[in-house]
Amino acid sequence: MLFKMRIGLKLQIRIGCTNTKAPVSQILKYCNSRCLAVVPQGGNTGLVGGSVPVFDEVIVSVGSMNNIISFNKVSGILVCEAGCILENLISFLDNQGFIMPLDLGAKGSCQIGGNVSTNAGGLRLVRYGSLHGNVLGVEAVLANGDVLDMLGTLRKDNTGYDLKHLFIGSEGSLGIVTKVSILTPPKLSSVNIAFLACKDYSSCQKLLMEAKRKLGEILSAFEFLDNQAMNLVLHHLDGVRNPLPASMHSFYVLIETTGSDESYDREKLEAFLLSSMEGGLISDGVLAQDINQASSFWRIREGVPEALMKAxxxxxxxxxxxxxxxxxxxxxxxxxxxxxxxxxxxxxxxxxxxxxxxxxxxxxxxxxxxxxxxxxxxxxxxxxxxxxxxGLGLMKANKIHYSKSPETVQIMASIKKLLDPNGILNPYKVLPH
Amino acid sequence: MLFKMRIGLKLQIRIGCTNTKAPVSQILKYCNSRCLAVVPQGGNTGLVGGSVPVFDEVIVSVGSMNNIISFNKVSGILVCEAGCILENLISFLDNQGFIMPLDLGAKGSCQIGGNVSTNAGGLRLVRYGSLHGNVLGVEAVLANGDVLDMLGTLRKDNTGYDLKHLFIGSEGSLGIVTKVSILTPPKLSSVNIAFLACKDYSSCQKLLMEAKRKLGEILSAFEFLDNQAMNLVLHHLDGVRNPLPASMHSFYVLIETTGSDESYDREKLEAFLLSSMEGGLISDGVLAQDINQASSFWRIREGVPEALMKAxxxxxxxxxxxxxxxxxxxxxxxxxxxxxxxxxxxxxxxxxxxxxxxxxxxxxxxxxxxxxxxxxxxxxxxxxxxxxxxGLGLMKANKIHYSKSPETVQIMASIKKLLDPNGILNPYKVLPH
CATH class of the missing domain: 3.30.70.2740 (Alpha-Beta Plaits)
Structure with a gap:
């Protein structure tokens, strides 16, 4: 099905002009007519080889398509091009008094088109849910160059099959996402962070249940690391100190709350910590006193992958x-x-x-x-x-059967064939070879 | 493509046994082999004729498949059969200390399979988002009887195309949803309701922006009705009284907050109402003093369709x-x-x-x-x-082009053909004839 192009050198096409629709469409039309394989690329920060060429695919980078198209302050709906870097969108929204419902370690270089195409999760999912819930619309270019305009800016639209979901998380194998419309929540002024220790995993679980109930609507992160992870961070990252140095614990939990009233929220978190301490769910804990201490707590949790690389x-x-x-x-x-x-x-x-x-x-x-x-x-x-x-990318495509039934994989393959009959889009990725 | 069955009388098949998978699968396999058209039916409460037979389709009702399969109190994930009535699920969860992320007027008879198949919206969407975000998995039976097991109970799963979204909102035209897995939030103890008056629509909008920012994480409903709607309710529904009788206003807004601390939440709402009154955004307003008054406020908003029917x-x-x-x-x-x-x-x-x-x-x-x-x-x-x-159902299928591009409708039709080549599932609905 796929014609393996052998042109001897990697060809990378960067798109950038005011009307971004035509070029991506034209490139794909051309490539499709000649069965040239294409790998769509955003910030190239993926961890499963989803955005790298395997043989000699044409790389289509959307990085220069980085305009914000519109932002509506009443609805909080942002429309932008796929190449916008996540951190730039976060900064833009911050100035408007809003936040992205998505935050992750790679925000400095990952792009929103790639985030959507890989259904990126990250640190705020526990509060704001997945991109399937927050992305209101996409524009995607199909393998044959057809532009699918599904760039709605509505919270509700029950007119036919909601096809945009096919492009969220399909890693560029069904089409190239060129524009995105996303619902952004208002920025809330009060953020509090606690770093806690638990004696066993069962306590971590109970703490989670209690946090969901007692912190309820202000809970915005519930992250954990075990003592092996903590040791690695303390040994391999410069300037990181243990916020609970009295003794080593089996588990550490980072809890973040985000709300609209500093004094209420802090009181609520303090009451929660007190009752958790009394109930024996936590062995020790500390509440960040300022933004620097808050950042240092996050640095521990976010620094684990870096410490692992150094180890x-x-x-x-x-x-x-x-x-x-x-x-x-x-x-x-x-x-x-x-x-x-x-x-x-x-x-x-x-x-x-x-x-x-x-x-x-x-x-x-x-x-x-x-x-x-x-x-x-x-x-x-x-x-x-x-x-x-x-995602599955190149590295896990052949392992899909561990998580999806054969009937489901079969339907995926049929949809792939329907939308990309020549198999030019991101071959060798997502679906089993 | 569709063989119009003429059997002279309507045939209704009700399914009910412990293993519900086999029967639906067998019925569809049989119907598909003979090109007998089928209309899947839940509580039959839809407003666009999506669950009623047009000619002589076989009605497949899932109402007897009404078992709760599992509920996990740590994750809040409920798995149940498609025929569970929404109100029964709400009661079940209430006993567990959780709520459904979905609530709507028809809850007493609508069924969760129908809710998912029509991507029902309702009163809690502003807080908890759409079913595309909350439904974690479905089991669906395809036209040929194949059972697609996508009944995951995970918040995150990026292994291939997320096909369940095709069945959310496709009104039974791609498959019959037989089981559902859904994320349910913890029940929060503090609910407050205010009934407010605004002098014009612009004030309603500004009030919404302010509410999102100042009530933030506790805002759980923001509903409105104009004075024509208010008049109808006051004239046609027994026992309904105007909570703001001093004078008639152009617009009425119902704001609900749901949070975990009664005194904080009430203080916050009172402060918000005071500042909105001072800022001229609201002309009058009242905060429900007890559950009866809260219900009477909701009765006004939810009673508008009933009053219209009587008028x-x-x-x-x-x-x-x-x-x-x-x-x-x-x-x-x-x-x-x-x-x-x-x-x-x-x-x-x-x-x-x-x-x-x-x-x-x-x-x-x-x-x-x-x-x-x-x-x-x-x-x-x-x-x-x-x-x-x-949804589109029968009544709006031919109007899809007002909201979806021709290319998008074309892809929808291709997917319909792929999953239901004989066109037996809910014909004449959703897609243009």
Missing amino acids: GAVYKYDLSLPVEKMYNLVDDMRVRLGNLAKVVGFGHLGDGNLHLNISAPQYDDTILEQIEPYVYEWTFKHRGSISAEH | GAVYKYDLSLPVEKMYNLVDDMRVRLGNLAKVVGFGHLGDGNLHLNISAPQYDDTILEQIEPYVYEWTFKHRGSISAEH
């Missing part, structure tokens, strides 16, 4: 699992690997999203054989997802 | 429009219709969803000619939606 080789898994079973996998892996490697667990506990990382001095097939396919089989057995937020 | 003939339109332009259409219609009919505007202002209703002593083609296609053309011109939350 040597790392095998990374991004899994969704039922919260109550999530940490059993980390324990199981420790038993399997023994002294071969360190097993590190951290992630978005509030979303049931575990980042399982295996750290070793160097890459070693003996280690890999202990990890795979065991991790995938374990996830399959517990009806989890082998890619919670990173 | 005579009614032409109903469910439109999404940019908030700032929304009420211009009501004004325009009043000019067009003059004394021929009353034009009533109410709805979910917080979502940009206008329920435009034209009330007349009896149905009259002269009136209809003044309304259609004008209303649809007006909506098209402002990039609105001709069906915000009711």
Whole structure:
């Protein structure tokens, strides 16, 4: 189906002009007519090889399409081009008194088109939900150059099948997202952050349930890391200090609240911490006293991947699992690997999203054989997802069956064939080869 | 493509047994093999004829598939069969300390499978977002009897195309939803309701902006009705009294807050009302003092459709429009219709969803000619939606072009053909004939 182009050198096409619709459309039309494979590229920050060429695909970068088209202050709806860098959108909205419902570590270089195409998750999902809920419209160019204008700016629209969802998370394999319309919440003035210690995983879970109930509408992040992750951060990142230095704990939890009244919110969080301490759910804890301390707490949680990179080789898994079973996998892996490697667990506990990382001095097939396919089989057995937020890309396309039924994969393949009959868009990615 | 079955009488098949998968699958397989058309039916409460047979389709009712399969108190994820009545789910969750992210007038008889299939909106959307964000998984049976198991119970799953979205809002025309997995928020203990008067539509809009910012995370409803709607309710519904009887106002707004702390929330709402009164955004207002008064405020807003029915003939339109332009259409219609009919505007202002209703002593083609296609053309011109939350069903299938581009409709038709090649599922609905 796919004509493997052999032109000897990589061709990269950067698009940038006021009317961005025509060029992407024309490029795809041309490539499709000649069965030239294309890899759409945003900030190229993905972790599963979804935006890199495998052989000699034409790279279509949308980075120069970076205009904000409109912003409506009544509805909070932002319309922009796909190449806008997430951090720039965050800054723009900040000036308007709004925030993006999406925030992630790569915000300095990732682009909104890529975020939408990969259904990026990140740190605010527990509060604002996924992009399937927040993206109101997209413009996408199909493989044959047809422009699908689904760029609605309405919160509600029940007129036929909501096709935009096909382009959210399909990693550029069904079309290239060129414009996005997104609902942004008003910026709330009061942000509080607590860094807490728990004696076991069961306490972390109970703390989550309590936080959902008692902090309710102001809870905006519930992140966790285990002591292996904490150790790595403390050893490998300059200037990071343990906010709870009295003793090492098994688990650390970062809780953030965001609300509209500083004194109410702080009182509420303090009352919550007090009752959690009294109830034995937390062993220790500290509330950030200023923005610097708040940043230093976030630095610990966000610094885990960087510390892992500095520590040597790392095998990374991004899994969704039922919260109550999530940490059993980390324990199981420790038993399997023994002294071969360190097993590190951290992630978005509030979303049931575990980042399982295996750290070793160097890459070693003996280690890999202990990890795979065991991790995938374990996830399959517990009806989890082998890619919670990173996507499948090149690296996990052939592993889709661990999370999706054969009938579902078959329908995906049919839809791929329907929208991209020559298979030119991001080949070798997402669907099994 | 569709074989029009002529069997002389309507055949209704009610499904009910512990393993509900096999029967729906077998019925569809049988019907598909013989090109017998099928209309899936839930509570049959739709407003656009989406769940009624047109000629002699076999009605497949899922009403007896009404088991709750599981509920996870840590994650708040409910899994249930499609025939569960919404109100029963609300009661079940209430006992568990959770709520449905969805509430609507028809809750006493509508079913969750129908809610999902029609992407029902309702009263809580402004707080919790649409079903595309809250539904985590569905099981759907395709026209050929294949069961698509997409019944995930994970907040995050980026493994391939998220096909469940095709079944959310496609009104049973791509498959029959048999099971649903849905994320439910914790029930928050403090609910406050205010009934307010505004002198003009511009004040309503400004009030919405202020409410989003100042009430922020506790805002859970922002509904409005104009004085025509208020008059109808006061004249036609027994026992309804005007909470602001001193004088008639042009617009009425119902604001609800839901939070976790009664005293904070009430103080916050009172402060908001005071500043809105001082700023001239509201002319009068009252805060419900108890649950009975709160119910009586909701009764006014929810009673508008009933009052309209009692007043005579009614032409109903469910439109999404940019908030700032929304009420211009009501004004325009009043000019067009003059004394021929009353034009009533109410709805979910917080979502940009206008329920435009034209009330007349009896149905009259002269009136209809003044309304259609004008209303649809007006909506098209402002990039609105001709069906915000009711769907297209039978009544609006041919009007899809007012809200969707020809290319998009073409792709919809291709997907319909892919999943239901014989066209047996809910024919004459959603897509243009």
